[in-house]
Amino acid sequence: MTHPPAPAGGEAAQAFQVDLRGVVDLLARHLYSGPRVYVRELLQNAVDAVTARRAHEPDAPARVRFRGVDGGGLEVTDTGVGLTPDEARELLATVGRSSKRDLELGVGRAEFLGQFGIGLLSAFMVADRIELESRSAVHRDAPGVRWVGHADGTYDLTVLPRRDDDPVGSTVRLAPRQDMDHWLDPGTVAELAREFGALLPLDVAVEVPLGDEARAWRRVSEPELPWRAAYADDAARDHALARYCERTLGFTPLTHVDLEVPLVGLTGVAFVLPTAVPPGGGGTHRVHLKRMLLGERVAGLLPDWAFYVRCVVDADGLRPTASREQLYDDEALLVARDALAAQVRTWTLDTLRAGSALARELVRTHHLAIRSLALVDDEMLDLAAQVLPFETTDGTLTLAEVAQQGGTVVHTTSVEEYRRVAPVARAQGLLVVNAGYVYDADLLARLAGRRGWDVRPLRAADVAQVLDRVEPQRELELLDAVDAATSAVRDLDCEVVVRRFAPADLPAVLLQDRDDEHRRDVARAVEAADDLWGGVLAGLTAGSAPAPARRLVLNDTNPTVRRLLAGAARPEVFAAGLRSMYVTAVLLAGEPLRAQDAATMTAAMTVLLDAGLGPEGATGATGTVAHEEEER
Structure with a gap:
């Protein structure tokens, strides 16, 4: 040496x-x-x-x-x-x-x-x-x-x-x-x-x-790649590939997609999963290099939206990492990933357009994956509006069906908001889409920017305007009661209106307007800021006085509400009843209770209990005071 x-x-x-x-x-x-x-x-x-x-x-x-x-x-x-x-x-x-x-x-x-x-x-x-x-x-x-x-x-x-x-x-x-x-x-x-x-x-x-x-x-070796072997007909090939998927991946696929990227010498097949998986719940594939297994769980072969397929591929032009168990992230892998994504995307679009039984099963099982792809692909976005199911107040509909019925696609941005307005909206014939699930709000936001689509979030005014107004005579009778009710909840940043709506056993609903809430947040910031920044912020909302962030809508068809508005109760009991209804409406709306709301409920309950049971120390003939008199 x-x-x-x-x-x-x-x-x-x-x-x-x-x-x-x-x-x-x-x-x-x-x-x-x-x-x-x-x-x-x-x-x-x-x-x-x-x-x-x-x-x-x-x-x-x-x-x-x-x-x-x-x-x-x-x-x-x-x-x-x-x-x-x-x-x-x-x-x-x-x-x-x-x-x-x-x-x-x-x-x-x-x-x-x-x-x-x-x-x-x-x-x-x-x-x-x-x-x-x-x-x-x-x-x-x-x-x-x-x-x-x-x-x-x-x-x-x-x-x-x-x-x-x-x-x-x-x-x-x-x-x-x-x-x-x-x-x-x-x-x-x-x-x-x-x-x-x-x-x-x-x-x-x-x-x-x-x-x-x-x-x-x-x-232990096979003479030919299963997806390149000769078969009697397409049915025999489909059957053989399904059996191969069962042996190697452990599931029976809905179907398969042939893959080929000649530039990197890649061939293979993508198997469509038979059951739904959560976003990010997969994305690994079985990869062979020069027909030797590289790994059973190789990442990076397809983009994140393609989590509804599992691939088995063989390639000559991709590089392994030092451990030879994953793929080296280089230009060759980038080319392969883009080509494979395009092939899976094309198959998905063609299948959905066909409207076949397979297309319906694909939508039923993998609608989340279709939603995920629609967030990054305009062509899929347009198609998703035609085929994807959405929960609405008129049953399960596609967005195209919603637009056809109402012209405008009105949607909530959370499940809680939908649950709050759905009973009233359904009873009044207002069509609202529940966009509170994963991907839905973002998908509708993208769709709002597409030509020909009128899409917007639900506003408090949308619900308020479809609620039946009370008769003019009744409205005059309630003027003083409504003013007193608003005064009772003004410190809770809430106003009171009275309407008639179904169901009658629902005493009140709580409506929130995001625009009004935003203006109130700006107003609070103006009050807290110095003169310079206060002037800048005030300029943003010039000419628009902030309304109360919340609106408590009392149901005039509800017996309890009518008794409360009749004015027979003492003022403190009236206010406690209104504030108790407010907190109940907050809970029914799925909103979290603020510290102020919790204190309001405690105080209201105390007043109502005192009114029903009598003041402390005076519980009646069967109470403690009467019992003590008997003993004396």
């Missing part, structure tokens, strides 16, 4: 000494997800070796065999290119070093899955001893080589005598580490090999026991 010249006055530079056990621990804890990936790394080495051999021998066999050996070990054999003694020294003396063999074979690194040295090193996560025996398929006259590596960082390399009948390729034998022998069990190896190598274009098989010392080879 040649060292660089020593600096003046110093000693010669020295090579790093690496603790192999420390490196293996680093790989197991921080790079790889766990020991299970050793099967993937050995498979990658085998695939690369076969790829290199086929660059010279296109018809060379492509086989990988896993079999258990005595003592709980594992043997992996491939029909790949093999190694000469010189290549073994170059590759294995320093684990992780790249090889000149790629250039000698005329095969670029793009054709390979992994790096031989690192892949072999990963086996130390489950093995104390690794033995590699190999013979070159390119240099047939070269002798074979045996390399034996130990977990303490030492290795032995032996040149084997050349024999014409020896098969070319490589065999790796693993001796298990303590407490790691279960990872080398044939059943476990078969499951891992199937998981990582099911789509490899190689004949991958595992020898498994059948009982009574009988063994059999079980193939």
Whole structure:
């Protein structure tokens, strides 16, 4: 080994000494997800070796065999290119070093899955001893080589005598580490090999026991990609892909969408989930690179709105991260993501436009995903208005149906507001849309900016104007009572009006106007600000005196309200009754009680209880005072 010249006055530079056990621990804890990936790394080495051999021998066999050996070990054999003694020294003396063999074979690194040295090193996560025996398929006259590596960082390399009948390729034998022998069990190896190598274009098989010392080879790889295989007809293909989805993803899909991005060599299929998932409740996919499994939960393949599909894809032009379990976020991934999103979007639009049974099922199951896409896509926004269901005071309708009936789409922005106005609005024939659920308010706000759509939030005046006014004679009778009622709740920033509405058992409703509330907030800010800022803020609301933020609408068809407005009660009882109705209306509206509201309820209840029970200490003939008189 040649060292660089020593600096003046110093000693010669020295090579790093690496603790192999420390490196293996680093790989197991921080790079790889766990020991299970050793099967993937050995498979990658085998695939690369076969790829290199086929660059010279296109018809060379492509086989990988896993079999258990005595003592709980594992043997992996491939029909790949093999190694000469010189290549073994170059590759294995320093684990992780790249090889000149790629250039000698005329095969670029793009054709390979992994790096031989690192892949072999990963086996130390489950093995104390690794033995590699190999013979070159390119240099047939070269002798074979045996390399034996130990977990303490030492290795032995032996040149084997050349024999014409020896098969070319490589065999790796693993001796298990303590407490790691279960990872080398044939059943476990078969499951891992199937998981990582099911789509490899190689004949991958595992020898498994059948009982009574009988063994059999079980193939774990498929000769063709399921979505590229030939089928008798479309129905047979649909059935086969549905079964494949059940085996790999664990659900029976509503349908599937074919995917292809030639620029990055990607093909695959997107399976539409059969049940609804919450926004952000998914978004991971099963990704293969060069037909080797990269990961079952790979993120970043589709945008956030596409959470209603799960993809299985294979690609040649995407890069893995260092752990080879996620995709490297680069321009190639950006191109693939945009292309896949466009294909899923086009399928969704075409399906919804068709109006088929599948379209109705898609809307029923994944309306949240359609809403999510409509927030970022104008074409989907227009289509969503035609197909998405919304809760309204006239039943479940689309926005197009609402606009057709009323001309203007009037909506609430919260579920609580809708629940507050729905009984009255429904009884009076006012059509209101509940936009209090996720995405709905934002979707309607976007729709308001579209040409031809008249969309606005519900205002207090909308409800107030459809409530029946009382007869003129009755209105004159109630003038003093209404003034007294308004005075009773003026400190609560509320005014009182009287109307007639259904249902009759509802004594009062609370209406709020956001514009009035905003003006009152500005007025409060003007009062609290200094002269300069107060003048600026006052200019914003010039000419518009703020009205009370809340309006308590009393129902003149309700018997309790009519008795209260009759004026028979004492003034303090009248005020307490009004304030109690106000707090009840706040609670029915789903609004949180302010500290002032809670104090109002307590004070009102005290007055009403005193009026009904009598003042403290005077509870009547059956009360405490009468009982004490009897005792005396």
